[in-house]
Amino acid sequence: MTENNTVAAGDVPQLSPLYLLRWEEPQQAHVMLYPEGVVKLNETAAAILLLCDGQRTAAEIIADLNSRYTSADVSAGVYRFLETSHAKGWIRIKS
Amino acid sequence: MPKAGSGLSLDGDRIPMWLVLELTYRCPLHCAWCNNPLDFDNYRNELSTEEWKRVLREARAMGSLQLGFSGGEPLLREDLEELVGEADRLGFYTNLITSGIGLSRERLQAMKAAGLKQIQLSLQSSDRAITDSLVGAKAFDAKLAAAREIKSHGFPMVLNVPICRQNIEQTEDILKLAEEIGVDYLEFANIQYYNWALLNRSEFLPTRDQIAMAEAAVARARERLGKRMTIYFVIPDYFDERPKACMNGWGAIHLTIAPDGSALPCQEARVIPGLEFPSVRDAPLAWIWHESPVFNEFRGDAWMKEPCRSCPEKEQDFGGCRCQAYLLTGNAANTDPVCAKSPEHHLVVDAVAEAAVPGRRRRPIVMRRRDSVNTMFMGCGG
Numbered sequence: 140m141t142e143n144n145t146v147a148a149g150d151v152p153q154l155s156p157l158y159l160l161r162w163e164e165p166q167q168a169h170v171m172l173y174p175e176g177v178v179k180l181n182e183t184a185a186a187i188l189l190l191c192d193g194q195r196t197a198a199e200i201i202a203d204l205n206s207r208y209t210s211a212d213v214s215a216g217v218y219r220f221l222e223t224s225h226a227k228g229w230i231r232i233k234s
Numbered sequence: 235m236p237k238a239g240s241g242l243s244l245d246g247d248r249i250p251m252w253l254v255l256e257l258t259y260r261c262p263l264h265c266a267w268c269n270n271p272l273d274f275d276n277y278r279n280e281l282s283t284e285e286w287k288r289v290l291r292e293a294r295a296m297g298s299l300q301l302g303f304s305g306g307e308p309l310l311r312e313d314l315e316e317l318v319g320e321a322d323r324l325g326f327y328t329n330l331i332t333s334g335i336g337l338s339r340e341r342l343q344a345m346k347a348a349g350l351k352q353i354q355l356s357l358q359s360s361d362r363a364i365t366d367s368l369v370g371a372k373a374f375d376a377k378l379a380a381a382r383e384i385k386s387h388g389f390p391m392v393l394n395v396p397i398c399r400q401n402i403e404q405t406e407d408i409l410k411l412a413e414e415i416g417v418d419y420l421e422f423a424n425i426q427y428y429n430w431a432l433l434n435r436s437e438f439l440p441t442r443d444q445i446a447m448a449e450a451a452v453a454r455a456r457e458r459l460g461k462r463m464t465i466y467f468v469i470p471d472y473f474d475e476r477p478k479a480c481m482n483g484w485g486a487i488h489l490t491i492a493p494d495g496s497a498l499p500c501q502e503a504r505v506i507p508g509l510e511f512p513s514v515r516d517a518p519l520a521w522i523w524h525e526s527p528v529f530n531e532f533r534g535d536a537w538m539k540e541p542c543r544s545c546p547e548k549e550q551d552f553g554g555c556r557c558q559a560y561l562l563t564g565n566a567a568n569t570d571p572v573c574a575k576s577p578e579h580h581l582v583v584d585a586v587a588e589a590a591v592p593g594r595r596r597r598p599i600v601m602r603r604r605d606s607v608n609t610m611f612m613g614c615g616g
Binding site for chain 2: 156157159163165166170172173174175176177228
């Protein structure tokens with residue numbers, strides 16, 4: 140990819156309209172469905188992507204997750220995941 | 235026959251994640267690479283609406299997720315919208331796989347309302363005359379109109395271009411056309427040589443030079459387009475040294491139901507003689523998938539012979555394609571001869587070399603029509 144996939148605190152990530160994110164009972168997991176593919180998400184990935192609603196900034200997503208998960212600050216991991224998701228085309232960034 | 239670039243990151247655990255319903259073998263086109271059986275006209279006993287709905291319920295209960303409505307041309311079923319609606323209610327991700335012929339605005343609106351998630355449209359060339367001659371019908375204008383309607387209704391869209399010698403040099407123009415239409419996924423699906431395509435193999439196989447040029451055009455387009463359009467281009471397996479991981483393994487994640495209700499581990503499986511394909515009319519789908527002899531025939535690796543049995547890569551490619559092994563070597567349990575380790579790899583190498591001989595006599599292309607193979611089949615053994 141030649142594009143820059145970095146995500147900044149003020150960026151507003153939104154799930155790409157090509158992807159459908161939903162709970163799949165038989166898999167006991169969230170899955171992302173798209174043309175010709177399925178991705179099974181682990182709990183953390185699903186928690187982040189569910190917040191990529193085109194309203195919250197990356198900083199707000201991190202604040203939300205920090206309030207729910209009491210372990211160490213999640214920000215580095217969340218930025219890494221958002222950047223990977225952006226590179227894969229799962230999310231788009233609204234500026 | 236897995237699609238190029240099919241992504242599946244689920245630990246399938248023997249769930250038929252991928253369900254394809256071939257609603258009918260009827261089709262207004264006559265594509266000479268059609269993967270329907272050569273004797274498709276003998277399978278006229280199509281499942282009813284209620285029978286298809288029962289298949290959908292049973293498959294969903296087993297965990298099927300991705301659903302393709304295919305054919306033939308699925309739009310020829312007047313109950314398509316009803317089946318899409320039922321599938322959507324059950325929680326499938328619904329895909330329509332169509333030639334675009336008959337895809338009117340009204341039907342698009344009805345399918346959108348019924349919950350259809352995405353549409354895969356086939357296009358054979360950026361050129362009207364070449365498209366129409368390859369499919370044996372005046373189709374180009376209708377396909378292009380369908381493509382634009384699909385995008386105007388906001389569907390994610392895969393444009394599927396079956397690649398052969400006759401259109402591979404238009405790769406650049408096809409890329410531009412797809413970009414202009416606003417295609418989300420462009421799939422250059424190199425023709426795979428089964429059924430009608432195998433009859434016509436010597437005329438369809440591209441040359442290595444053609445493939446290299448097309449790959450270069452794709453690389454330039456990826457550079458230019460970035461994430462705006464995802465482009466799949468996988469070289470035909472005949473030009474490879476290792477076989478494709480066909481269907482991700484026999485009876486692993488893929489289930490096709492033919493128009494007459496026969497359950498198949500892949501669309502082509504009927505070419506293998508001696509296998510009995512149970513019908514959803516006669517047995518529960520769960521029994522067919524888990525217990526029936528045919529779905530267990532090539533599951534796992536107990537059926538493998540050498541060189542597959544001791545091969546360190548057998549978990550990656552499952553020995554390749556059973557149908558191709560049968561069609562080319564006469565035994566479905568042999569290593570797919572695409573593999574350089576196969577003692578019969580020369581069959582593939584020779585076919586590629588023969589097709590590329592300059593100035594050789596061309597054979598007429600056999601179009602997909604009723605009874606058109608009865609006389610031709612005997613002359614096309616090689």
